[in-house]
Amino acid sequence: xxxPLEYYLVLSAVLFCIGAAGVxxxxxxxxxxxxxxxxxxxxxxxxxxxxxxxxxxxxQIIVFFVMTVAAAEAAVGLAIVISLxxxxxxxxxxxxxxxxx
Amino acid sequence: MMFYLFAAVAVxxxxxxxxxxxxxxxxxxxxxxxxxxxxLYVLLEAPFVAVIQxxxxxGAIMVLFLFVVMLLNAPHEETDFDERTHPLLRxxxxxxxxxxxxxxxxxxxxxxxxxxxxGRFGVERVISVAAIGKMLFxxxxxxxxxxxxxxxxxxxxxxxxxxxxxxx
Numbered sequence: 001x002x003x004p005l006e007y008y009l010v011l012s013a014v015l016f017c018i019g020a021a022g023v024x025x026x027x028x029x030x031x032x033x034x035x036x037x038x039x040x041x042x043x044x045x046x047x048x049x050x051x052x053x054x055x056x057x058x059x060q061i062i063v064f065f066v067m068t069v070a071a072a073e074a075a076v077g078l079a080i081v082i083s084l085x086x087x088x089x090x091x092x093x094x095x096x097x098x099x100x101x
Numbered sequence: 102m103m104f105y106l107f108a109a110v111a112v113x114x115x116x117x118x119x120x121x122x123x124x125x126x127x128x129x130x131x132x133x134x135x136x137x138x139x140x141l142y143v144l145l146e147a148p149f150v151a152v153i154q155x156x157x158x159x160g161a162i163m164v165l166f167l168f169v170v171m172l173l174n175a176p177h178e179e180t181d182f183d184e185r186t187h188p189l190l191r192x193x194x195x196x197x198x199x200x201x202x203x204x205x206x207x208x209x210x211x212x213x214x215x216x217x218x219x220g221r222f223g224v225e226r227v228i229s230v231a232a233i234g235k236m237l238f239x240x241x242x243x244x245x246x247x248x249x250x251x252x253x254x255x256x257x258x259x260x261x262x263x264x265x266x267x268x269x
Contacts (some may be wrong), residue, residue: 002144003104006213011108011141013209022119030170031118034131038115041138044150052145057228057236060150061249063169064237067157068248072255074162078169079262085173088133 008049015042029081029091033074040070103144110137128163135159149230234245 015038022035043064051059081091088095116132123129135158142151237245 003102006216007104007108008141008145010213011111014112014142017212018112018115018119026119028124030166030173031119031121031127034118034124034127035156037131038118038134041135041158045138045141045155048142048145048147048150051228052147055228057233060147060228060233061236063150064153064233065244065248067153068252070163071157075163075255075259076262078165079259082169082173082263090136091173 005049005053008045012042012045012049015039015045027092027094029084029093032093033077033081036077037070037074039068107137107144110134110201111141123165125167128166128170132159132163135163146227149228149233219258 019035019038019042022038026032026035032048043065045062047059047066049059051057051062084096085091111134113131114137117130118127118134121130127167139151139154139159142148142154
C-alpha cells in the first residue's frame with residue numbers, strides 16, 4: 001500500500017519551500033549551504049517519484065548525477081566558506097561586501 | 102502508513118535545520134531528514150538511490166559539513182542584531198514577498214485541483230540496480246565520464262581555495 005504520486009510531489013514542494021526559506025531567512029553561510037542541500041533533495045524526491053510513476057530508470061540516474069554535483073558543490077562551497085572565515089572571522093553573509101558596488 | 106511517518110520526520114527535521122542557531126545541530130538534523138528521505142526512496146522501490154542517499158549524502162557530504170563546522174568553531178548568530186537589520190524585514194520586501202507567497206499558494210491549489218489524477222503507482226516494472234548500472238555505462242556513458250572530470254575540478258578547486266594565503 002503506497003501513497004499516490006501527488007503526495008510525494010506535495011512533500012517535495014514543502015521541502016523545497018523550507019529550503020528556499022532557509023536561504024532567504026538565515027544569516028549563516030553554513031546554514032545557507034545546508035538549505036541548498038534540502039532543496040536539492042526535494043528535487044531528487046520528485047525525480048524518483050516520477051521515475052517510479054513512469055516505470056523508467058532515468059529518474060534514478062538523474063538523481064545519481066544530482067548527488068555528484070551536490071558533492072562537488074559542497075566541497076567548493078565549504079572551501080570558500082573556510083577562506084572567507086579566515087579573511088573576516090565571521091560567517092554572516094552581510095559582512096562580505098567587497099564585490100558590492 | 103509508512104509514508105506519513107517518513108514525510109513527517111523529513112519535514113520536521115528540515116524545519117528544525119533552518120530554525121537552529123547552532124550549526125552542529127543543523128547538520129545532525131539534516132542527517133535525520135536524509136534518513137527519512139532514504140525511507141521514502143525505499144517506499145518508491147528505488148533501493149539504489151536509498152543506499153547512495155545514506156552512504157554518499159549522510160555519510161560523505163554531511164560529514165564534510167560537520168568537519169568544517171567543527172574546524173571553524175563557528176560563532177552563533179547574533180540574533181537581536183540580525184533580526185533588527187534583516188533586509189527581508191523592510192516593508193517593501195515584506196509586502197512583495199507576501200504577495201508572491203499568496204500567488205504561489207494559489208497556483209499550487211489551482212494546479213492540484215485541475216491536474217489529471219495520475220492514480221496509484223503501477224506494479225509492473227521495478228527498476229533493478231543492474232538495469233541502472235547498464236544504463237549508466239551505455240546511454241549515459243558520456244555524462245558519467247564527464248562527472249569524473251567535474252569531481253576532479255571540484256577537488257582541485259577546493260584545495261586551492263582552502264589553502265593558506267602565504268603559500269600562494
